[in-house]
Amino acid sequence: MAQASSPSAFRQLVRAGRFTAQTAGQCPGFTQGNLAIMPSAYADEFLRFARRNPKSCPVIGMSEPGDPSVPELGQDIDLRTDIPGYCVFRDGRMVEEVPHLRELWREDLVGFVIGCSxxxxxxxxxxxxxxxxxxxxxxxxxxxxxxxxxxAGRFGGNGVVSMRPMSAAQAIRAIQITSRFPATHGAPVHFGDPAEIGIADIDRPDYGERAEIRPGEIPVFWACGVTPQQAIRSAGLPFAITHKPGHMLVTDVRNSHLAVL
Incomplete structure (x- = not known):
């Protein structure tokens, strides 16, 4: 895959179809965001949902109806093209994955950018x-x-978590570090037995790919920005779009600017 020297340059690669992979490790130091797009008729209700679930859905940017830009996150951002993969929902069901939204964009759509772990x-x-x-x-x-x-209104469903395996000492350090970043999900929500939060098989993730858990390690779970997909399913929205899990919007906001301590 091609490499980029800045978030803006990276977004240009994505926009040109030259980067289509997951974005972990891209543009170190800059904030990545999850995406939820829906008709403006549902935007206020979804914003209430996000505020009731700040660990899973910390909103860091929001577009105006019909406008794919999010100036507070980057002057040249275009939500239609700048994410390496999108999921399209109809009547609450994910029906396809697409590389861009040029043909799907509508004048009534509002985009929410949600902090990402x-x-x-x-x-x-x-x-x-x-x-x-x-x-x-x-x-x-x-x-x-x-x-x-x-x-909140029609939005509900269950939460989604991401997992990173660690030793006990590393998990303690991770709690200390990530507590400083509430805008990108903050501290873990669970560690240890996956069954306690309803995960039957840790080796079979619902999204993403299996991570090796080595002897002496425990799974550590963070709230995840894929949660809006479950909320969209529960709401049965006639039309909505999200990012493809692991494929994020890379913004011009520095991670350090989101730290609270």
């Missing part, structure tokens, strides 16, 4: 905490849970 991985690595899926060049494993989201 891939953004705090730079801080984990700097803190001496390894990140397995970056080591393996795979997409972070993500799982549906049995933990219900805080409902």
């Amino acid at each position: 891939l953004s705090f991985e730079e801080a984990l690595l700097e803190g001496g905490v390894p990140v397995r899926h970056i080591e393996q060049g795979t997409t972070v494993p993500m799982y549906d849970t049995d933990r219900p989201n805080g409902a």
Whole structure:
């Protein structure tokens, strides 16, 4: 895959179809975002849902109806083209994956950019905490849970989590580090037995790819920005779009600017 020197240059690669992979490790130091796009008629309700689920859905940017730009995250951002993969939902069902939204964009669509846990991985690595899926060049494993989201109108469903295997000492350090980044999911929501949050088989993620859990390691789970996909399913929206799991919007916002301590 082609490499880029800046988030803007990276987005140009994506826009040109020259980068189509997952985005973990791309443009270190800059915030990545999940995406949820829907008709403006549902936007206020979804925003209430996000506010009731701040761990899973920390909104860091929002577009105006019909406008694919998000100036607060980057002056040249185009939500129609700048993510390496999109999922299209109709009547609450994911019906296709597409590389861009040029033909699907409508004048009533509103985009929400939601903080992503891939953004705090730079801080984990700097803190001496390894990140397995970056080591393996795979997409972070993500799982549906049995933990219900805080409902808002038609939006509900259960939460989704991402997982990174770590030793106990690394997990403690990871909690300390990621607590500084509430805009990108903050501290873990669970560690240890996956069955306690409704995950039957840790080796079979619902999204992404399996991560090796080595002897002496435990799975550590963070709230995940794929949660809006479950909310869209529960709402049965006639039309909606999200990012393809692991394929994020790379913004011009520095991770350090989102730290709270």
